[in-house]
Amino acid sequence: MPKVGVEPIRKAALVNATITEVGRAGSLDVTVSQIAKRAGMSSALAHHYFGDKESLFLAAMRHILTLYGAEVRGALVMAHGPKERLQAIVRASFTAANFRGEVVSAWLNFYVMAQTVPEARRLLGIYQRRLRSNLLSDLRPLVGRNALRAADSLGAIIDGVYLRQALGQSQPDRAAAVALVLDALDAELARGMA
Amino acid sequence: MPKVGVEPIRKAALVNATITEVGRAGSLDVTVSQIAKRAGMSSALAHHYFGDKESLFLAAMRHILTLYGAEVRGALVMAHGPKERLQAIVRASFTAANFRGEVVSAWLNFYVMAQTVPEARRLLGIYQRRLRSNLLSDLRPLVGRNALRAADSLGAIIDGVYLRQALGQSQPDRAAAVALVLDALDAELARGMA
DNA sequence: AAGTTAATTGACTCGTCAATCAACAAAAAC
DNA sequence: GTTTTTGTTGATTGACGAGTCAATTAACTT
Numbered sequence: 001m002p003k004v005g006v007e008p009i010r011k012a013a014l015v016n017a018t019i020t021e022v023g024r025a026g027s028l029d030v031t032v033s034q035i036a037k038r039a040g041m042s043s044a045l046a047h048h049y050f051g052d053k054e055s056l057f058l059a060a061m062r063h064i065l066t067l068y069g070a071e072v073r074g075a076l077v078m079a080h081g082p083k084e085r086l087q088a089i090v091r092a093s094f095t096a097a098n099f100r101g102e103v104v105s106a107w108l109n110f111y112v113m114a115q116t117v118p119e120a121r122r123l124l125g126i127y128q129r130r131l132r133s134n135l136l137s138d139l140r141p142l143v144g145r146n147a148l149r150a151a152d153s154l155g156a157i158i159d160g161v162y163l164r165q166a167l168g169q170s171q172p173d174r175a176a177a178v179a180l181v182l183d184a185l186d187a188e189l190a191r192g193m194a
Numbered sequence: 195m196p197k198v199g200v201e202p203i204r205k206a207a208l209v210n211a212t213i214t215e216v217g218r219a220g221s222l223d224v225t226v227s228q229i230a231k232r233a234g235m236s237s238a239l240a241h242h243y244f245g246d247k248e249s250l251f252l253a254a255m256r257h258i259l260t261l262y263g264a265e266v267r268g269a270l271v272m273a274h275g276p277k278e279r280l281q282a283i284v285r286a287s288f289t290a291a292n293f294r295g296e297v298v299s300a301w302l303n304f305y306v307m308a309q310t311v312p313e314a315r316r317l318l319g320i321y322q323r324r325l326r327s328n329l330l331s332d333l334r335p336l337v338g339r340n341a342l343r344a345a346d347s348l349g350a351i352i353d354g355v356y357l358r359q360a361l362g363q364s365q366p367d368r369a370a371a372v373a374l375v376l377d378a379l380d381a382e383l384a385r386g387m388a
Numbered sequence: 389a390a391g392t393t394a395a396t397t398g399a400c401t402c403g404t405c406a407a408t409c410a411a412c413a414a415a416a417a418c
Numbered sequence: 419g420t421t422t423t424t425g426t427t428g429a430t431t432g433a434c435g436a437g438t439c440a441a442t443t444a445a446c447t448t
Binding site for chain 1: 298299310319322343349353361363377382
């Protein structure tokens, strides 16, 4: 039953199905057929819209990054002043959405991909630069010339805490993650104002 | 020309070849034949010794973790007092060996594996607990009741900095990595002694 | 010397899967 | 109302790769 103007719907369905299936499998060892089936279509159609498997994964990752970016921006508009903004960024990095198994899985596989697939590396670079620049612009008014080091440090803690929570033996504890990073932020601020 | 007592040599060769090939490919999408060929034998022999591909990868990762553990222990014997010991742990985490492309690749793929393969998760747990306990035992004499939080924080920074350096757009800068973490360590100590 | 064990491989099986293609269906355009 | 565009799939191709197996060779034992 071919209808017109379905392309965006189909693409979105495929992207979601990709995220789900990659999460299910925990790896990129997922067949295009599985994904297509979950999205309610044939594998041929998936190829029709995305060309190949890799592009499909990249589209899925782009989607995840877009959502994350939106969460950060959303949290930022509610924040008053640089310190609140920094806290908002931290909180946005540890929302429930970001800890869903599928998202964790996507990130880990994305890291692997970034080693060899230029487009993945490019996307990762964008994420890293955006986080850095966000942190930097709110750290500068608070800690001046220490901002650069503080941004690197906070960025690393955010990534590190995420990784450890995601791969910890027990269920991720978002509150603990946020507390740890906010605490590090406070320490950084206390230090930088001296 | 079958000789006796070759098993350990062959196994070691396979483990090394696995690390090399996984590094080359950047992923676990490496055929057993490729690995076996690099190790100078037939794929059948690889299966003979390790059973299946997964066990081979796990053996390779176990090897990497063993080397890392040895580096840490080696650095620790040279250190006097808790602070020097902490610095030694940090330095050992960012040696050139740990930043070789193959090792980075192994770690990233190991993370992915840890999501679904119980033995990988177990190994990762061992690494995490060892790091934590190492940090904790030297932090306690220095910062007392703050040791727990400090250990979590430092552990996260170590992992985070490693990840970022490994996946950064430019070549990893080991000195910068060490400096950043040592700096965080100093901050943690200054704070904890208050 | 005969038998056991370790080492070793080529060839094969069996399954899988990405990607392509020919063909068909329906809507839109003319 | 025919042509074009868009959507859609079943079937197929072509390649690849994990794991098995039977058979071979050499060393070690008794």
